[in-house]
Amino acid sequence: MKKCLAIVLTLAAALAPAALAQKTTSTVYEFVKSSSWKSNTSASVNSVASDAFLSFTDPSTGNLVVINQGSKEMAGGLVSDQAPLPADYTAKYFEAVFTFQISADDMPHLARHETDLKITLKSAPSGTTLANQANGSCQWNADKRLWQLDPTGKVWVDTGYTTPPIVGTNTLRIQFWTDGLKWSVTGISLNGERPFVPDPAVFANVPMITTNWGAGLHPQLQTELKGAPWYLREQYTHVIVITSDSPIPWVPAA
Secondary structure, X not given: OOOOEEEEXXXXXXXXXXXXXXXXXXXXXXXXXXXXOEEEOOOOOOOOEXXXXXXXXXXXXXXEEXXXXXXXXXXXXXXXXXXXXXXXXXXXXXXXXXXXXXXXXOXXXXXXXXXXXXXXXXXOOOOOOEEEEEEEEEXXXXXXXXXXEOOOOOOOEEOOXXXXXXXXXXEEEEEXXXXXXXXXXXXXXXXXXXXXXXXXHHHOOEEOEEEOOOOEEEEEEEEEEOOOOEEEEEEEEEEEEEEEOOOOOOOOOO
């Protein structure tokens, strides 16, 4: 089974030579070619379950293809992967990079496009829970025509960022900070735009979410469809997570 690829950079200048004045350590995780993506269509994921929600690697392109087959309006599910983190992990800065493609046929049926990075720095003791997770969930709400975040793990909150995904290739970048006690969304950028900073009064220094999860990085890819029945398809060229002990510069997508 293929796991995500992790590359440790002892000099973050490998990411942005001109932007960094001090030595730092960064790790880059690439999940797109992992074969350990798992599907979930339970009621805890979406109130209307897809008939089928799955992912596979396209052998001709190497892209991760995510399929949502639904016969009901707002049908959805997710696929998720993970990379474990050591118990003494000290990085505080994180970036998720999602490069995805949507066809002209599928765009009118895309009700929600959700890309999550759940950051769990400490494992909850067996059989118990712990306030241990930064809930980096982010979705495009096609009905409201804006991006939303979920700072409490309970309800979507409008950000005011309104740049829509386009037909073709999109790159969404989201940056986070956490010290294991609180966490913040520090910026969102679609397709190379100047980063949008969500309202710090709502999205900064938020208490960690209580879970029973183990320490790790947990990317999730989710859609909900409209105009059912439909066979909604997205392709991902990159699902990258960067971790660093110093702020991560906003650099052009690869």
